[in-house]
Amino acid sequence: MTVTRFAPSPTGYIHIGNLRAALFNWLIARKAGGTFILRFDDTDPERSKEEYVDAIREDLEWLGLTWDREERQSARLDRYAEAADRMRTDGRLYEAFETPTELDLKRKKLLNMGRPPVYDRAALELSEDEKAKLRSERGAGHWRFKLDQERIEWTDGILGDVSIDAASVSDPVLIRGDGQVLYTLASVVDDLEMGITDVVRGSDHVTNTATQIQIMAALGGTPPAFAHHSLLTGPQGEALSKRLGTLSLRDLRAQGIEPMAILSLMARLGSADPVELRAAPEDLIEGFDVGRFGAAPTKFDVADLSPMTARVIAAMPYDLVADEIRAHGVPDDIAPRFWEVVRENVGTRAEIADWWSVFRDGATPVIAEEDRGFVAEALALLPPYPYDSETWGTWTTAVKEATGRKGKSLFMPLRHAITGRTRGPEMADVMPLLQSPPKV
Template sequence: MTVTVRFAPSPTGYIHIGNTRTALFNWLFALKNDGRFILRFDDTDVERSKAEYAEAIATDLDWLGVKPDRVEQQSKRFAIYDAAVEKLKRAGLLYPAYETAEELERRRKLRLTRRLPPVYGREALKLTDADRAALEAEGRKPHWRFLLPNFKDDPFSPERTEVHWDDLVRGPQTVDLASMSDPVLVREDGTYLYTLPSVADDIDLSVTHIIRGDDHVTNTGAQIALFRALGAEPPAFGHHNLLTTISGEGLSKRSGALSVGSLREAGYEPMAIASLAVLIGTSENVIAAPDMAALATHFDPAATSKSSAKFDPAELDTLNRALIHALPFEAVRDRLAALGIEGEKAEAFWLAVRGNLTHVNDAAAWWRIVNEGAQSAPDLTPEDLTFVRQAFDLLPPEPWDRETWKIWTDAVKEATGRKGKALFMPLRLALTGLHSGPELADLLPLAGRERILARRP
């Protein structure tokens, strides 16, 4: 058996870091088990689904390093769902119901007042052919419910019926089908709700493991029953915890909160996003994995906490810095060239500044400083101004290399008596306009004597 997983986003918006967690859990599970990864667009909602969202999702996944073995669209697979509906109808497991939402709500409240569980009472099963004809003559159209196997002989006398599965994340799980209403699989207008196409596709595509958010745990019992009603053995299930914002709010594709696209545009590295999306809310240390193979060694679905995890962008900054500080020049050559950073000094420049960057694009500011100096006049006291002017008079001749900074500052120290911060900080401010940054020993030869002299205040 080949391990087969799927990521099934609805193309109704851009995927966010929470969606990414699900995609990566599946991708890494397939990677660790030499399995297959299917990207399936659940686009049966024709009004809200858009091709540009599907394209954006595919682009985001590819950028993250997720490479599907197969891509499917539910909107092109209706024949499979139609066949599943007919199979259920023939077996007497899909029945028409005509209640309006208002009627169902009244019945729910009535059951609550009687201290009964607020589940559907299967009143539609009592309708005769004449009753259904009369309702349809009124203009009502049926929705179709799946008859859960939670009774022996009388569907109006449901009994506790436990469905068990060993969750890949949460361990042994139990759902009582008697505590659930028969789920609606087909709407009044003939369109499908999520459950039936999802199960039919999982059967047709030979999905062996379903890994998804724990907001689907309560759905699993009914879905397992549906798999069996359609003659298939259910796959293994795993339900990971959900990510929230740092304030505890849920993530939404509609709001665009922490979307992969926005994080990419903000300059984050794909493996920083992937590392945090996978490892946060687990017993694993959150580290910046350099690639997917390395991340897979830290991935264990069973190590995931059962409580939700808060996604803190500050942690993303930390991981991003760790990755950038280790990036060789070859890995960023083209990105630096796009920023105008190229030529014979580009590699030396990158090695000099990468340890001070949060994003690769931040290198552009240091390139300007190296070539043009401080972007605003340095804030020097009168005493420091006098000191800096004296120091500039002591600049050594070229050629310059990494030892030039020490030669220069030793001469300045001897001439002025200054040392430590009192010596180095005014020079840093005069040269860069900033209180911190890359080693000046590295920046000095990159700028050259002529450019440095031009910065004499």
């Protein structure tokens, strides 16, 4: 059975960049009728916050990306300790004591020599007495996984055949001196024990994948199928990382962006397939193939979400927005008609209330100075309230005959005066919905 996971760290909100991993893994599981696990990487007690756990759940629910099971890495520390003990016994985990400053100096020295900044494994040369002395001076050391210095190869679902020379990679730290288990170890143990079959994540994890493949082998496990999606850039190819704080899902939601605008774009952006708007997350499953995505950086423009949001809203049937429309005070007898009239002129749901305000209370008229006399003359010809579907045509015909105006010079000043807007629904549809005569 296909089993995938999304493993966010609850140290912040989900942003548009790491949403892709959640969506791709969800789509793979749902397409195969498998299991999608939400797994919180919360082994860092200082940075992990319960408020972010709740926020991540809320954001995924808002998007409709339901999960079948939830796991917390903080509840599995005994499993990581057991795996670490096995690797110590097998000689694959060793204690090192360099400080961050010492490691930085080593890296700089290697770079100055034109060599890759790979850890020199000096800790392997320490005697037991030397280790004991360092522990007494510095406290417990950190634990590194001893890589087999050979090529690590796999067929990536997006990148194709990947081959990394382990000799060009530092032995990864799996456990910090304070005992904190790091992502590299926790993720490996979880993926093996939870039967994860497919992992999609960002291309910045390629080196992590190489080391994790060896760790899995050291623990006697079989790696899942890996795929590494491209990283997002801004619309001009600029780095997006500094802007991700303003592109959190909750920020986009606060701006009125619809979840299906986000999902429809992210499910195809960077692939060989065109972006097509879908009505529900399940509609994205058909045709989804992670192999259709490219390895090149993918340009993302947040501005693309606004017109897509407008299209999502325009396609919504009345039943989906009925409660929201009633909450704004629209009477039940005209609510369905109100929605039919305004739906294609709503950019975000917040604008539903704006349009009802126009119909209920009348708009603040927008009248150019040169049109004041014309508008006053036109209003004198306006048929008596209440209005019907014929009112607009009857009125503008009478105004045209009386003033000689026609076309935009006739219609636009009247639209401005009635709705206070330069664009909107057909005025023949607007007039019957006005709850009182225009206040001009």
